[in-house]
């Protein structure tokens with residue numbers, strides 16, 4: 117089992133199982149993956165999941181959306197990512213620090229939906245400004 121000084125939780129098989137189980141509890145409790153007030157993704161939508169963990173939210177979402185949507189997961193540690201062979205072709209998982217207020221230029225303004233979940237306990241000093249700035253910069257300007 118891996119531990120990192122700045123991460124409250126541990127990583128390993130059990131924590132991946134916990135995250136995946138939690139995903140279905142959240143979905144069951146909330147009744148949706150994407151909040152109903154958000155316009156439904158189009159066939160060419162690009163969707164990002166920040167701090168994606170095991171990528172379970174994207175994997176579940178991919179099963180409900182056309183294969184033409186492009187789904188991107190980002191996490192500072194890729195150790196809980198499924199093997200690339202187990203991902204559908206429209207999911208890309210990569211390493212990115214989402215607490216940097218300035219995301220890479222080539223990603224800025226390119227996403228229709230940016231999803232964040234379970235960041236409580238991860239945001240340093242309880243201050244989400246850097247994370248929210250990063251997320252807003254990823255969103256496409258209408």
Ligand SMILES: C[S@@+](CC[C@H](N)C(=O)[O-])C[C@H]1O[C@@H](n2cnc3c(N)ncnc32)[C@H](O)[C@@H]1O
Pocket residue numbers: 125135136139166167168169170172173190191192193212213214215216232233234235238
């Ligand atoms: C509690 S897990 C939640 C995983 C996923 N969002 C979910 O709901 O199943 C928090 C995740 O945030 C990631 N994380 C922590 N700091 C991060 C950072 N600076 N940038 C990107 N991801 C980060 C962790 O590696 C971990 O995978």
